Amino acid sequence: MSNIYIYRERAHSAFVVAGVVCLFTLLSLHYIHQVISLSLFLYKGMRKRRGVAYPKVNMYIENRLVKRAKDFSGNGTGHRKRSKLSPEVTGHRPDLFDSLPDDLVLSILCKLTSSAASPTDFVNVLITCKRLNGLGYHSLVLSKASQKMLAVNAHNWSESAHGFLKLCADAGNIEACYTLGMIRFYCLQNRGSGASLMAKAAISSHAPSLYSLAVIQFNGSGGSKIDKDLRAGVALCARAAFLGHIDALRELGHCLQDGYGVKQNIAEGRRFLVQANARELATVLSMTPSALTSGGWLTWNPLPHHRHVAGTVCPLLSDFGCNVPAPEAHPANRFLTEWFSSKGVVPGTGLRLCSHAGCGRPETRRHEFRRCSVCGTVNYCSRACQALDWKMRHKAVCTRVERRIDEDGENDANGEIGFDNGDDDDQNMMQS
Amino acid sequence: MITLQSSDKDVFEIEQSILIQSGTIKNMVEDDFTFIPLPSVDTETLIKIIEYMKKHADKTDSKEKNIKEFDKDFMKKTLNELFALVFAANYLHISSLLELLYPSIADRIKDKITEAIRQIFSIRCDFTPEEERRIIMDNKWAHEGTEIEGTLD
Numbered sequence: 001m002s003n004i005y006i007y008r009e010r011a012h013s014a015f016v017v018a019g020v021v022c023l024f025t026l027l028s029l030h031y032i033h034q035v036i037s038l039s040l041f042l043y044k045g046m047r048k049r050r051g052v053a054y055p056k057v058n059m060y061i062e063n064r065l066v067k068r069a070k071d072f073s074g075n076g077t078g079h080r081k082r083s084k085l086s087p088e089v090t091g092h093r094p095d096l097f098d099s100l101p102d103d104l105v106l107s108i109l110c111k112l113t114s115s116a117a118s119p120t121d122f123v124n125v126l127i128t129c130k131r132l133n134g135l136g137y138h139s140l141v142l143s144k145a146s147q148k149m150l151a152v153n154a155h156n157w158s159e160s161a162h163g164f165l166k167l168c169a170d171a172g173n174i175e176a177c178y179t180l181g182m183i184r185f186y187c188l189q190n191r192g193s194g195a196s197l198m199a200k201a202a203i204s205s206h207a208p209s210l211y212s213l214a215v216i217q218f219n220g221s222g223g224s225k226i227d228k229d230l231r232a233g234v235a236l237c238a239r240a241a242f243l244g245h246i247d248a249l250r251e252l253g254h255c256l257q258d259g260y261g262v263k264q265n266i267a268e269g270r271r272f273l274v275q276a277n278a279r280e281l282a283t284v285l286s287m288t289p290s291a292l293t294s295g296g297w298l299t300w301n302p303l304p305h306h307r308h309v310a311g312t313v314c315p316l317l318s319d320f321g322c323n324v325p326a327p328e329a330h331p332a333n334r335f336l337t338e339w340f341s342s343k344g345v346v347p348g349t350g351l352r353l354c355s356h357a358g359c360g361r362p363e364t365r366r367h368e369f370r371r372c373s374v375c376g377t378v379n380y381c382s383r384a385c386q387a388l389d390w391k392m393r394h395k396a397v398c399t400r401v402e403r404r405i406d407e408d409g410e411n412d413a414n415g416e417i418g419f420d421n422g423d424d425d426d427q428n429m430m431q432s
Numbered sequence: 433m434i435t436l437q438s439s440d441k442d443v444f445e446i447e448q449s450i451l452i453q454s455g456t457i458k459n460m461v462e463d464d465f466t467f468i469p470l471p472s473v474d475t476e477t478l479i480k481i482i483e484y485m486k487k488h489a490d491k492t493d494s495k496e497k498n499i500k501e502f503d504k505d506f507m508k509k510t511l512n513e514l515f516a517l518v519f520a521a522n523y524l525h526i527s528s529l530l531e532l533l534y535p536s537i538a539d540r541i542k543d544k545i546t547e548a549i550r551q552i553f554s555i556r557c558d559f560t561p562e563e564e565r566r567i568i569m570d571n572k573w574a575h576e577g578t579e580i581e582g583t584l585d
Contacts, residue, residue, distance in 0.1 A: 095517050095556060096553045097553060100519060104518055104519070107530070107534050118574075119573070124549055125549060128553075128557065129556065129558050160569075345565070
């Protein structure tokens with residue numbers, strides 16, 4: 001996995017360029033205005049002062065206001081002095097967006113993409129007319145796309161979906177870089193490109209990307225057993241954890257407790273585990289106030305087969321008597337889950353999926369993931385997934401079986417097959 | 433007191449302390465202008481802008497809730513008025529007003545099918561039927577099984 005570091009430099013310079021461009025555009029709309037205005041029909045003979053140079057446009061506004069007088073009879077509201085109507089107005093009401101120069105339309109579109117709740121919100125605008133189509137694909141607009149707007153459904157995956165995500169990633173959208181990186185790495189089997197996209201996002205301190213790269217390092221995904229780099233994994237995990245990523249906090253906590261890739265420090269590890277729980281509670285409370293008013297949050301409501309539903313209970317907090325809904329999965333994880341489960345793409349012969357429902361990651365080589373050391377029937381990409389799945393689902397069904405002779409499992413550094421089982425986690429957390 | 437003149441030649445006298453929220457006016461005032469003609473802002477829009485600036489002029493803590501309420505009500509306007517306000521606020525450099533207007537307009541675009549957006553904003557479709565069909569096919573991935581409205585007649 002050294003190619004990640006090679007790509008870092010390229011990604012870094014791309015990041016710097018993207019950062020500079022964004023800085024300029026954010027600081028001053030003048031910049032966009034001057035760049036765009038060169039090629040457009042409304043701005044001939046424009047003076048430096050904006051606004052003063054659009055006399056034609058003003059006429060449209062006033063005449064439109066005339067037409068929109070409270071009586072919709074459309075007959076003369078004669079108090080306006082100007083009587084010239086532009087030809088468009090007589091035949092067809094002029095486009096509202098025509099009254100605005102491009103930089104303002106771009107600002108509106110930016111707000112649209114950053115608050116869109118699904119891809120349709122934005123795509124419907126692209127279909128309306130040529131101007132909005134052109135402006136919609138502007139890199140500034142795409143770079144502000146929200147996570148939900150990039151939530152491609154795996155069933156609808158196509159070249160154009162791929163192209164759209166690529167456009168957004170090229171425009172500097174971090175979520176798109178991460179989502180496309182995950183899709184390319186795990187679903188399309190393009191390890192190098194996927195990892196480099198995730199690295200690009202990671203350099204911009206995107207916590208999920210850092211965590212995903214950590215998982216890749218821990219498992220040596222995309223390579224062989226010897227490509228595992230535990231210390232790199234811990235370093236990436238730590239960065240994600242310090243940004244507040246809950247899974248990374250848990251993973252780091254377990255690494256510290258086990259001395260895995262880092263010097264063992266059980267107390268510190270437990271601190272991180274508790275912090276993960278606290279953050280999870282805080283996130284849920286701040287994002288879903290309805291959870292507080294609904295009666296269900298003090299009662300245990302196990303629905304393990306309902307994935308990603310808002311009513312699903314956050315499992316680890318149940319230790320403390322708090323049952324709050326688990327946070328929503330990232331669209332990238334949802335995509336992976338759909339791709340390998342409901343769409344039914346097989347990751348490869350003999351390759352398994354992470355048994356935690358919200359994760360969706362597949363193995364990239366045989367026996368990459370570790371199994372539960374008690375029953376051996378489930379396997380996980382990381383300790384964080386194992387801990388979550390234990391509480392959410394597996395604890396109820398895990399039963400000790402005869403240990404098979406190891407032809408199947410990978411060994412830890414200390415020679416044990418699979419992870420510690422969840423019982424140890426129980427004790428650790430109860431004692432805090 | 434500064435005098436503003438709209439494009440309809442209506443004049444308004446406002447205190448300087450309120451008007452400095454507008455970057456453009458602030459610059460002109462610093463250059464010692466007391467009479468400021470605004471040929472690209474008509475009277476109706478100017479009245480609304482002055483109303484906005486008056487409300488936002490004194491920002492004491494107790495009034496923050498009132499200001500928020502006012503902002504919410506202020507955005508309940510027709511699209512024409514909102515667009516006129518965007519244009520004027522951009523000219524006058526009132527960034528706080530722009531930051532209010534953009535999400536309000538964006539919210540009116542969201543959650544609507546293409547034809548509805550066209551009607552609401554009076555957008556004329558200048559695609560040929562083939563182009564439109566191609567664009568819809570290109571973006572089919574976004575529609576998640578929801579029926580794309582019948583613009584293909």
